[in-house]
Amino acid sequence: MTPLLEVNDLKMHFPVREGIFNRSRYFNRAVDGVSLHINPGETLGLVGESGCGKSTLGRCIVRLYQPTGGSISFDGSDITHLRPGALRPLRQNIQMIFQDPMESLNSRHTVGEILEEPLLVQGLGKGPERAARVRELLNIVGLPARSVSRYPFEFSGGQRQRIGIARAIALNPRLIVCDEPVSALDVSIQSQVLNLMVDLQKEFNLAYLFIAHDLAVVKHVSDRIAIMYLGRIVETAESETLYKEARHPYTRSLISAIPIPDPHRNVEREILTGDVPSPIAPPAGCHFHPRCPRAEERCKVEYPSLELVGEAHRSACHLNNQLGASADSTG
Amino acid sequence: MSEQPLLRVDQLVTEFDTDEGTVRALDGVSFDVSPGKTVGIVGESGCGKSVTALSIMRLLPQPMGRIAGGNIRFRGQDLATLTFAEMAHIRGNHIGMVFQEPMTALNPVHTIGKQLVEGLRLHKNLSLEEAVKQGVDILDRVGIPSPDIRMSEYPHQLSGGMRQRVVIAIALACRPALLIADEPTTALDVTIQAQILELIKDLQKEMGMAVMLITHDLGVIAETCEDVVVMYAGKVAEQGSVYDIFDRPAHPYTRGLLQSIPRLDTQPKSRLSVIEGMVPGLRDLPAGCRFENRCPLASEECRQKPPAEEVIADGHRVSCYHRVSV
Numbered sequence: 060m061t062p063l064l065e066v067n068d069l070k071m072h073f074p075v076r077e078g079i080f081n082r083s084r085y086f087n088r089a090v091d092g093v094s095l096h097i098n099p100g101e102t103l104g105l106v107g108e109s110g111c112g113k114s115t116l117g118r119c120i121v122r123l124y125q126p127t128g129g130s131i132s133f134d135g136s137d138i139t140h141l142r143p144g145a146l147r148p149l150r151q152n153i154q155m156i157f158q159d160p161m162e163s164l165n166s167r168h169t170v171g172e173i174l175e176e177p178l179l180v181q182g183l184g185k186g187p188e189r190a191a192r193v194r195e196l197l198n199i200v201g202l203p204a205r206s207v208s209r210y211p212f213e214f215s216g217g218q219r220q221r222i223g224i225a226r227a228i229a230l231n232p233r234l235i236v237c238d239e240p241v242s243a244l245d246v247s248i249q250s251q252v253l254n255l256m257v258d259l260q261k262e263f264n265l266a267y268l269f270i271a272h273d274l275a276v277v278k279h280v281s282d283r284i285a286i287m288y289l290g291r292i293v294e295t296a297e298s299e300t301l302y303k304e305a306r307h308p309y310t311r312s313l314i315s316a317i318p319i320p321d322p323h324r325n326v327e328r329e330i331l332t333g334d335v336p337s338p339i340a341p342p343a344g345c346h347f348h349p350r351c352p353r354a355e356e357r358c359k360v361e362y363p364s365l366e367l368v369g370e371a372h373r374s375a376c377h378l379n380n381q382l383g384a385s386a387d388s389t390g
Numbered sequence: 391m392s393e394q395p396l397l398r399v400d401q402l403v404t405e406f407d408t409d410e411g412t413v414r415a416l417d418g419v420s421f422d423v424s425p426g427k428t429v430g431i432v433g434e435s436g437c438g439k440s441v442t443a444l445s446i447m448r449l450l451p452q453p454m455g456r457i458a459g460g461n462i463r464f465r466g467q468d469l470a471t472l473t474f475a476e477m478a479h480i481r482g483n484h485i486g487m488v489f490q491e492p493m494t495a496l497n498p499v500h501t502i503g504k505q506l507v508e509g510l511r512l513h514k515n516l517s518l519e520e521a522v523k524q525g526v527d528i529l530d531r532v533g534i535p536s537p538d539i540r541m542s543e544y545p546h547q548l549s550g551g552m553r554q555r556v557v558i559a560i561a562l563a564c565r566p567a568l569l570i571a572d573e574p575t576t577a578l579d580v581t582i583q584a585q586i587l588e589l590i591k592d593l594q595k596e597m598g599m600a601v602m603l604i605t606h607d608l609g610v611i612a613e614t615c616e617d618v619v620v621m622y623a624g625k626v627a628e629q630g631s632v633y634d635i636f637d638r639p640a641h642p643y644t645r646g647l648l649q650s651i652p653r654l655d656t657q658p659k660s661r662l663s664v665i666e667g668m669v670p671g672l673r674d675l676p677a678g679c680r681f682e683n684r685c686p687l688a689s690e691e692c693r694q695k696p697p698a699e700e701v702i703a704d705g706h707r708v709s710c711y712h713r714v715s716v
């Protein structure tokens with residue numbers, strides 16, 4: 060199967076301005092050599108701590124940002140260098156959903172106008188057809204038809220996220236980059252939205268890049284998961300494999316840090332010390348080495364590449380071969 | 391919960407004046423915190439968790455907010471009736487608080503040291519020198535590297551996790567008997583959350599203090615709390631030991647909540663159970679049970695009159711006409 064999306068060695072280095080000449084001597088290496096692919100109808104989960112570059116990667120893929128290196132191809136064609144004017148056909152195929160729908164929904168427009176906008180921009184359909192499509196979209200995401208004339212602030216967080224989803228699927232895209240779509244929602248509302256997203260995926264064969272920091276949520280919706288640390292992917296595998304046979308010490312600590320809603324479980328957890336370092340001056344060698352419980356001398360100097368450690372399972376750690384797959388990281 | 395509670399919140403009613411009239415954010419909230427124990431307060435956004443904490447601390451926004459009924463007994467003394475000066479003595483000294491927003495809890499124009507030393511001098515009557523020494527000690531204790539250097543730094547110079555450690559250090563500097571922590575880890579990454587929760591547990595053991603932990607994360611509750619209070623729309627739906635709540639949840643809301651969380655061992659892409667609909671606003675609360683419009687078991691009775699709280703086992707209390715027995 061040819062992947063729907065293929066990202067190769069992608070880089071997004073933001074210049075850090077300073078001094079009176081406003082020259083940038085430093086770069087924030089928010090995304091620093093990421094490769095990944097997503098197949099049609101598949102969900103790739105992307106997990107990592109705050110500031111590791113998840114949103115930046117997502118924004119490069121939908122081409123809200125112009126990456127500073129590497130390539131992105133969609134359905135076989137290279138979209139890395141499309142000029143803003145040439146992005147319109149791409150928008151039909153790739154859409155994005157944000158954490159806070161309030162920020163992305165124009166608050167002065169009614170829900171009807173918000174949902175009609177992508178159709179107008181693409182010059183799709185006549186007035187009555189567009190109105191029918193708007194009603195259909197509301198119906199798909201489970202909002203009442205009378206929502207058309209209401210404004211976003213009249214809705215709850217969960218309902219606003221439904222509006223964001225309706226807008227994202229308006230053009231029948233093939234890939235949606237979902238940036239923390241349920242992070243701001245209460246658990247009882249979160250499950251409603253997650254179910255909706257899974258249903259839509261099955262119905263329309265949608266592919267998702269699902270960005271979140273809650274590994275339990277990501278594991279629930281993803282076929283495969285990529286773990287990101289300081290601008291790089293450190294491990295990727297099928298969801299079940301990643302959770303049961305995590306290799307990378309960072310993935311293991313991440314899994315072990317998840318609070319489990321079961322009071323009978325007495326977890327001896329491996330607590331990471333220290334904070335996530337800055338992507339402006341990332342540690343040499345393996346970026347994770349200052350926090351890694353297993354770090355050795357070479358970890359401090361040499362960057363480990365992402366290597367195959369099992370079927371469709373890759374990990375970037377010098378100790379890949381010593382950290383056996385059998386060790387259950389969740390204790 | 392048979393021993394004398396450290397804190398007893400009894401039928402607490404808290405109201406706010408707003409442009410559109412008075413709203414009742416808490417309507418008869420009761421629970422106990424025993425000495426040395428951790429009580430978790432859980433519930434969805436807007437259910438009244440922070441207002442409960444602010445009422446206990448007597449820090450409701452003025453002049454809109456007020457305690458309109460009930461009492462808050464801390465070591466037998468009713469905090470709801472104390473004067474401002476009396477309350478200022480209790481706050482920080484006997485009850486420490488970690489606020490939901492770590493940045494608002496720290497004053498950006500003062501150094502960490504100044505903010506830490508202030509409370510110690512005020513409450514413990516220490517000399518500057520002694521207060522600084524104790525301040526450095528507590529920073530060290532919460533895991534801040536080079537604490538003496540950090541004393542002269544400003545909050546913006548610290549990472550999110552470090553700031554939260556500082557906030558905890560300030561709350562604990564006077565060794566309070568009770569720590570109220572409002573979502574102390576919500577803004578932090580899981581690996582940092584694990585560090586902070588571990589820290590609170592360690593300090594609790596060391597100092598023997600009680601903790602009232604506010605969170606919406608049932609995982610955090612299961613791992614850190616002995617007792618749990620489940621709130622819904624300004625009332626307590628159910629309370630009991632952590633085992634009562636997780637093994638024998640009796641309120642349909644508690645059950646719905648527990649069933650709707652994705653777990654690491656559930657089948658990927660399987661349907662999660664949901665609680666349909668959403669929480670009613672404080673201005674259009676139903677006449678009967680507040681969960682009635684979302685409850686799968688709701689009957690006519692539920693729509694008529696709010697259910698009273700019933701004790702179904704030692705310490706396990708439920709407000710529901712159709713509570714589930716397990």
Ligand SMILES: Nc1ncnc2c1ncn2[C@@H]1O[C@H](COP(=O)(O)OP(=O)(O)OP(=O)(O)O)[C@@H](O)[C@H]1O
Pocket residue numbers: 073087089107108109110111112113114115116272338
């Ligand atoms: N437009 C921008 N200009 C300059 N720097 C940026 C920009 N966007 C992001 N960054 C920086 O890039 C790094 C990665 O940020 P990003 O928002 O991608 O992280 P994230 O993984 O999405 O984090 P979070 O979980 O907090 O959303 C951060 O250091 C951030 O400050």
Ligand SMILES: Nc1ncnc2c1ncn2[C@@H]1O[C@H](COP(=O)(O)OP(=O)(O)OP(=O)(O)O)[C@@H](O)[C@H]1O
Pocket residue numbers: 406407408413415433434435436437438439440441442451454455490606672
């Ligand atoms: N100053 C105020 N004026 C009017 N209403 C208020 C005020 N402060 C809080 N409320 C209302 O009281 C209710 C409880 O709010 P509270 O902040 O306690 O919720 P919470 O449970 O802490 O939610 P979250 O999980 O979002 O922090 C909410 O409906 C809120 O709108």
Ligand code: SF4
Pocket residue numbers: 307308309345346347348349351352353354355358363375376377378
């Ligand atoms: S490469 Fe070394 S430092 Fe990096 S994670 Fe592996 S063991 Fe740790």
Ligand SMILES: [Mg+2]
Pocket residue numbers: 113114115238
């Ligand atoms: Mg982000």
Ligand SMILES: [Mg+2]
Pocket residue numbers: 439440441490572
């Ligand atoms: Mg709150």
